[in-house]
Amino acid sequence: MPNPPKKNSWLKQQPMMRKVEYALMPALLGAIYFFGWRSLAMVLWVAAVGIATEYVMSKKRGDTVSEAVLVTALLLGLSLPPTIPFWQAGVGMFVAILFGKEVFGGFPRNVFNPAIVGRGFLYVCFPIDMTSKFTAVWNGLPGGFAHWGARLQFDGLDAVSAATPMWSRRDFGFETSIWDLITGNIGELFTGTDGVTRALTAGSVGEVSAILVLIGGAYLLWTKTAQWRLTVSTLVGAILSTVIFRLLPGGDGVPPVLWTLCSGAMLYAAFFMVTDPISGPKNKNSQWVYGLFIGTMIVFLRWKAVFAGAVAFAILLGNTLAPTLDMFFKARLKKQKAKETAAKQGAEA
Numbered sequence: 001m002p003n004p005p006k007k008n009s010w011l012k013q014q015p016m017m018r019k020v021e022y023a024l025m026p027a028l029l030g031a032i033y034f035f036g037w038r039s040l041a042m043v044l045w046v047a048a049v050g051i052a053t054e055y056v057m058s059k060k061r062g063d064t065v066s067e068a069v070l071v072t073a074l075l076l077g078l079s080l081p082p083t084i085p086f087w088q089a090g091v092g093m094f095v096a097i098l099f100g101k102e103v104f105g106g107f108p109r110n111v112f113n114p115a116i117v118g119r120g121f122l123y124v125c126f127p128i129d130m131t132s133k134f135t136a137v138w139n140g141l142p143g144g145f146a147h148w149g150a151r152l153q154f155d156g157l158d159a160v161s162a163a164t165p166m167w168s169r170r171d172f173g174f175e176t177s178i179w180d181l182i183t184g185n186i187g188e189l190f191t192g193t194d195g196v197t198r199a200l201t202a203g204s205v206g207e208v209s210a211i212l213v214l215i216g217g218a219y220l221l222w223t224k225t226a227q228w229r230l231t232v233s234t235l236v237g238a239i240l241s242t243v244i245f246r247l248l249p250g251g252d253g254v255p256p257v258l259w260t261l262c263s264g265a266m267l268y269a270a271f272f273m274v275t276d277p278i279s280g281p282k283n284k285n286s287q288w289v290y291g292l293f294i295g296t297m298i299v300f301l302r303w304k305a306v307f308a309g310a311v312a313f314a315i316l317l318g319n320t321l322a323p324t325l326d327m328f329f330k331a332r333l334k335k336q337k338a339k340e341t342a343a344k345q346g347a348e349a
Helices: 015-023 025-035 038-060 068-077 086-100 114-125 127-131 165-172 178-183 210-222 228-245 257-262 266-273 284-304 311-348
Strands: 011-013 189-191 197-199
Touching (some): 015 025, 015 068, 025 038, 038 086, 086 114, 114 127, 114 311, 178 210, 178 257, 210 228, 210 266, 228 257, 228 266, 228 284, 266 284, 266 311, 284 311
């Protein structure tokens, strides 16, 4: 059982949420290294917007701001492109807190993961800035620590509005190496199947390096902050669906298993998004089905949907399904116990 929240004048301290914050530090440092100090400023900005929004709403109901708002700020801020305007990120955080949490009565009553609500809103309302404003990473030493913003020029080409690894593979036939996906060293020129030379760009600021996400995720599992069944089932769902879809007609559009796991927000989602203890299911069997469903939907939507980055929509679908799964398995368990009781009474008679 998590430790009870500690209250002070305005902030409800939550030790479990603080562990999630610690786990996200490798990704945050990576965001600065790959894209400059603007990434940190963006996280701080969305945190300020989130705190202000929750403060106003919680004060009306006589409550305090939960430390979970800082986790939402990190999750959302690290899932955004490096060049997104500050005002759009602020709107996304406002929507995440107000409509993803406060309309349900605040923490811990929210049905949906607030960070995913904010990210999904931004995808729908600002699709150009959310899907075509990525850049190549800074590399070498000191990398982005010597720069304010992202790398806008790359070998004489505009590094913005080029193609991320998922888009470049799906639309232009160029496959980024696994090593680059693991380390986050994403930025080179490539010529697609259409004969056009483009700059390969990285994805959202905190999802670029698989190894940094794995370090934070390992900490969550080691400290038992995240439910391991949710992470494992999501990855298993992604692996199984990848293998099955690649056997179907047109399945060559689905990347190989290792590439699927290391690209985009797959690992980030499996360790940090799907494992949200509030919006996810509580029953053990439900957790397995929930994770398998989300992992499968991520792969399917990457393959068939308009947006190659399908994590937000897959998790929102999973959040919608979670209460039904818990009710189903609860009713099933109740029915089984009733049968066992009836059988026992019959035997005694």
